[in-house]
Amino acid sequence: MERLDRLGWVDSITFKAYGVKIGIRTNRAGTMEKIIPLLPPGWESVNSRTVDELFSLIVGGVGAQPGSRKFNILYHGLTRVIRTLDFDEALNRLESAVQLSVAEMAQTRVFVHAGVVGWKGRAIIIPGRTHSGKTTLVSALISAGATYYSDEYAILDRKGEVHPYPKLLGVRTDNNVQQPVHPSALGAKAGARPLPVGMIVFTRYREGVRWAPKCLSPGLGVLELIAHTVPIRRYPEKAMGWLNKTVERACILKGSRGEAGQVALELLDRFSRHN
């Protein structure tokens, strides 16, 4: 760490998000302007000499020799996270690594990798890994009138309610690159208050598949949620307990789906009948 500390950092920020203190430092002036928009929702600047997690971003750019370039390198503590000539890729990894740290270490919330919308005073949670199609389904639901809560994490509290995590939607373009989209661009409002959970949908896109999900019991629902719960290994007792509260009165569905538009309408209809 001493060697890293001696590298000549010109700018830094210390902030708190969900109770986790994060420090980010960089060797290039002006970089922080690009970093700040990537910080987790709800972050607030703090004045602290110690942090829980430290990220160090060495910005590369033009090298000493004509035509040469220097790598951008990101460290998380002493661990090198990425070494790349692509500055945007380094920023993406910084954003992802900071989010993951907050999601894993937050003490007053349990983070589940999921999309979330609000409907008739309750939440619909769509857990899923990257590329499972959850953002597409979230977009379809908010186009059908649901309120946007998140397309990255379901933020659960001890009562089992879910809080908003209003990061911009990461909608994939045709060449598979994520573009940030504000929910208002899809005609949606962003939710502001925590909601009890009315429905949990485990699904992934399969071309041509007919949507015919099965219902899961609460216990099997918790088991499926565990697969997407970021801090489950760090705080298993707390996380499992809060997941139990989350599923208490939820309709839990599992099944592959076809196109999102039709499935969204069927989900909202089923939700209204169940709740």
Add this chain to the structure above:
Amino acid sequence: MPEKNLIMPKSRVEGLVIQELEDETLVYDLTNHRAHCLNSSIARIWRSCDGRTSIEEIARTVEAEFQEAPGEPIVLFAVDQLGKARLLENRIDRKLAVGMSRRSAIRKLGVAAAIALPLITSIVAPEAAMAASCTGSPINANACNVNNNGRCCNRPNNGGIGTCTNGSCV
């Protein structure tokens, strides 16, 4: 092979987080980060495994609940599952559970009793990075290395999208 009336299975307690739902029991094994969901039938049998009660005696209790269904095959099936899930301190001789697959258990017990067939569902709890998003367009699994942790990758054998973690696509 020990007599069945001498086998006294004992449920594990150490290193387990146990949480009861209305009809199911959730167990998190801190030693191997596996999570299990026990239905009510197997949870009752598990609680009966106190190290002092034989399989025969547990079976008699089960018969009272399942009425005409034979208790012993159910208990042997359940205890075998519990052993495989490492929820017992002493695993029974697997020869006693020969032929007791789930399908054969349903055949022996009949459809009505199959509804209450003792069952465990298990998963491995993910590490934090595996439970979260990867970034970037997916690369080949063999392109994962220590410099691109967190990058999206194509798992082998059409295994879907994974995350580069310490040189592997998981």
